[in-house]
Amino acid sequence: MLRRLALAQTRRAHRAARPLSASASSAEEHAPFDFPPPAKDGFVPFDASDALNVGGRLTEDEQLIRETARSYCQEQLLPRIVAANRHEAFDRAIFREMGALGLLGATIDGYGCAGASSNAYGLIANEVEKVDSAYRSALSVQSSLVMHPIHKFGAEETKARLLPQLAAGELVGCFGLTEPDHGSDPDGMKSKAEFDASTGEYALNRANLQPDCNIRVLNGSKHWITNAPIADVLVVWAKLDGDVRGFVLERSKLAPGMLETPKIEGKFSLRASETGSIFLADARVGPDAILPKAKGLGAPFSCLNSARFGIAWGALQGSTRERNSQLQRLISRPVSTRFG
Numbered sequence: 001m002l003r004r005l006a007l008a009q010t011r012r013a014h015r016a017a018r019p020l021s022a023s024a025s026s027a028e029e030h031a032p033f034d035f036p037p038p039a040k041d042g043f044v045p046f047d048a049s050d051a052l053n054v055g056g057r058l059t060e061d062e063q064l065i066r067e068t069a070r071s072y073c074q075e076q077l078l079p080r081i082v083a084a085n086r087h088e089a090f091d092r093a094i095f096r097e098m099g100a101l102g103l104l105g106a107t108i109d110g111y112g113c114a115g116a117s118s119n120a121y122g123l124i125a126n127e128v129e130k131v132d133s134a135y136r137s138a139l140s141v142q143s144s145l146v147m148h149p150i151h152k153f154g155a156e157e158t159k160a161r162l163l164p165q166l167a168a169g170e171l172v173g174c175f176g177l178t179e180p181d182h183g184s185d186p187d188g189m190k191s192k193a194e195f196d197a198s199t200g201e202y203a204l205n206r207a208n209l210q211p212d213c214n215i216r217v218l219n220g221s222k223h224w225i226t227n228a229p230i231a232d233v234l235v236v237w238a239k240l241d242g243d244v245r246g247f248v249l250e251r252s253k254l255a256p257g258m259l260e261t262p263k264i265e266g267k268f269s270l271r272a273s274e275t276g277s278i279f280l281a282d283a284r285v286g287p288d289a290i291l292p293k294a295k296g297l298g299a300p301f302s303c304l305n306s307a308r309f310g311i312a313w314g315a316l317q318g319s320t321r322e323r324n325s326q327l328q329r330l331i332s333r334p335v336s337t338r339f340g
């Protein structure tokens with residue numbers, strides 16, 4: 001049964017149950033964290049499923065969050081993932097369910113988000129990846145590459161309007177940095193934004209309208225943008241007067257023909273995640289679309305750092321899952337056939 005336990009509510013309840021003690025010692029008051037340091041666990045019995053004893057280092061909140069994510073993934077995601085993988089189908093209802101549990105943008109405080117720790121975010125990624133990498137990827141993009149930049153670099157009005165809907169999984173977001181000719185070197189991006197002083201709007205031009213761009217690559221071999229084909233909110237990076245700037249595009253606000261997001265069909269992995277291209281043709285957006293506090297490559301890189309943190313937790317789980325299944329396979333064979 002789906003546990004209808006929203007992390008935000010859980011955290012509020014925990015905070016209420018643990019008021020700061022007025023008689024706390026000075027050392028406690030100045031402790032950098034509100035949880036005890038890891039126990040000296042040199043003699044904890046070895047557990048092959050948690051070789052690093054991660055479980056022994058978690059706070060009460062983190063354990064609860066892990067349990068919530070685990071129950072959901074095992075009971076709700078797992079039964080649906082084989083068909084989703086086979087048919088390359090992303091189910092928006094799953095995002096809404098994750099949102100209802102507080103799993104999206106979990107580290108953000110306020111705006112309908114759980115305000116959980118980075119470890120908790122890692123644990124969520126870990127539990128999702130235990131079942132499927134595609135949904136972990138979609139979750140990472142929504143949390144780290146869409147909600148994070150809006151929260152960190154966005155105007156208050158944009159945050160208040162979009163973050164609660166993204167946290168609830170009602171809106172799906174994507175992050176467009178990679179270009180057909182520029183993946184590892186995003187500074188070479190061709191996407192350009194121009195400011196139209198007469199209207200106060202920004203105009204975003206698609207790269208393949210530039211005469212020096214290789215149109216053949218744009219036609220499908222690269223440009224991988226997770227969630228793009230279904231995204232309602234697109235965080236797109238483009239150069240404005242030579243500086244990399246972030247823009248928050250809302251699909252519903254763009255006129256027909258300004259935006260195309262064709263899907264890349266037939267991936268060999270992450271099949272349940274929608275991956276595609278973003279083509280912008282003189283897309284006109286209002287002055288509120290720019291992320292005012294993001295200037296330069298440091299901004300998208302901070303998003304990628306956040307995403308990589310979750311991806312690392314997910315990858316750890318992916319390798320553990322693979323190790324366990326291989327071990328199980330080996331153990332199930334007769335001893336004489338286990339080697340060679």
Ligand SMILES: Cc1cc2nc3c(=O)[nH]c(=O)nc-3n(C[C@H](O)[C@H](O)[C@H](O)COP(=O)(O)OP(=O)(O)OC[C@H]3O[C@@H](n4cnc5c(N)ncnc54)[C@H](O)[C@@H]3O)c2cc1C
Pocket residue numbers: 141174175176177178180181182183184185222223224225226227270275
């Ligand atoms: C499933 C999927 C989802 C993705 N989702 C997104 C997304 O949501 N948003 C987004 O913006 N991007 C996304 N990407 C794009 C991804 O981030 C890029 O693939 C990545 O940045 C690498 O760029 P590239 O594919 O152009 O490879 P290239 O830059 O062409 O690199 C190819 C290889 O050369 C190596 N290489 C490149 N330059 C050097 C160098 N100077 N020295 C040594 N080695 C080098 C690279 O390490 C790599 O192994 C996604 C990709 C995939 C596959």
